[in-house]
Amino acid sequence: MPRLLSADLVVPDRLHLAESPLWDDRTGVLRWVDILAGHVHGWDPATGERTHFDAGLPVGAIALRASGGLVLAVADGFAVLDGERLTRIADLDSADGQLRMNDAVCDPEGRLLAGTMAYSHEAGRGSLYRLDADHSVHTVLPAVTISNGLDWSPDGATAYYADSPTREVRAYRYRDGALLDPEPFAAFTDGVPDGVTVDAEGGIWVAVAFAGRVHRYLPDGTLDTVVRVPATMTTSCAFGGPGLDTLYITTATENLSPADLAAQPAAGGLFACEPGIRGRRAHRFAG
Template sequence: MAVQRSEPVSIVQLGAPLGEGPVWVERDAALWFVDIKSYRIYRLDPETNAIQSWQTPGQCGFVLPCADGGLIAGLQSGLARFDPTTGAFVPLVDPEPQHPGNRLNDGTVDPHGRLWFGTMDDGETAESGTIYRLGADGRCVASTPSCAITNGPAFSPDGRTIYHVDTGKGLIYACSVDEDGTLSDARLFAQIPNSEGHPDGPTVDAEGCIWVGLYNGWGVRRYSPKGELLEQIRFPVSAITKVAFGGPERKTLYATTASKHLSAAERAEQPHAGDLFAFEVDVPGIPGVEIRHGI
């Protein structure tokens, strides 16, 4: 049964080259997201529609909350603490000093409070990216095979399954997660032909269904935990990069989008490309978790 309750509408007009990383931060009831190519972090207060922004010292793929009240940003140079009161960034760890052409692209926090994030080739061709887990000792543990463009990961509600994306090849994988964070039983969850769009950032709802944005696919898909396509929501723009649940009941789906791939003519046909969108659903998202390990 369809869970979509309203059509996606543009709620913040940014025209971002590469909007990404939406995350609902429970403690301040706000949506945080980034524009990777414009070096910006944004915070939206849905109650007032007030939006704040900060310059980043390089490309930033995500910003996520810590249990100590701070924020962690995923920069091209690695993980860094971000203080929105001063706009300062303090470097923590570079997971890949051997890959200067890579950048951090997407991230999430598992139910245990562990940070997981992916890297990718900024040129989008070399298979030099992987998914990492930030260990309790502050070291980054490579956890998946390499690919050119990683996205995700996302976790099942019980934290026992991780989903990660090879965007270039149109593949979504699932793995079992052991108590210590080790991954096993890697398997193909879903495959999307390039003609239907490229799977981008995923998230999971309270029923364990996987939502994924489609880059050049004009929409967002919802899959069952068994990999069955349940629903596709059509957007008025072609590149949806990631969705995140928010709002007091977590029944608003926010979606970042991109415009960097469009020609001038296509940009004129998609005036809301790069904006932040929102629509309502019947099934809520999972409560957010703050980072508690390795920071």
């Protein structure tokens, strides 16, 4: 039987679609986005200080840059953020505004992998892209529907990726920025896989949207831990804190009915759990 844990509310926001939690170990700040609002949030758990940046367009995800600041997967491309200065570095075909960025994360070599989806959720309209350090863009996987969680095993040889409507996380052999030889890793009948993070021991944590849970799987696929969250739209998770021993979990109010919203007053907030396992420092974008 998997061990059962619970997450506590630490930032009582009421965000529409909070995603992409990211621990910035340079500043001791947790950052995350509200995708459609185009907002990048920051919170210092030591002081409670909050920061807020309005990008002026949807922001699917954020990652750290090796040279400082952040790289953003924005509505139809990529940008870098230095302080309050946003600079566009690459564009994508948004199909006349029908597509947007969703989740994104850096690989161990400093490349950013980011996926798109249709606003209509139409099947197969999205792709998974790779942004290299020279700002060139390459297609990694075509014909995905809702590109979501992605992270790597500690040795970088295996990538875990979720196209949410498939209801499974797949394991890929990872070589030279390519996802190869997919194999089923974890399947879901209750909820769909959303954000993914891998801890220092190689455990794979999956936020299960529509279910109010985060699952931890061992590398052999065994369900090891279930974290209960009092908000059904659990969207993503990441380790943070000075010891990288706190699991932070983002949630959303999207897809909740008025009755759901009344029953889930903490939905859209940021949650935390201390599972007794450490995470890893976030990979940095090299460009």
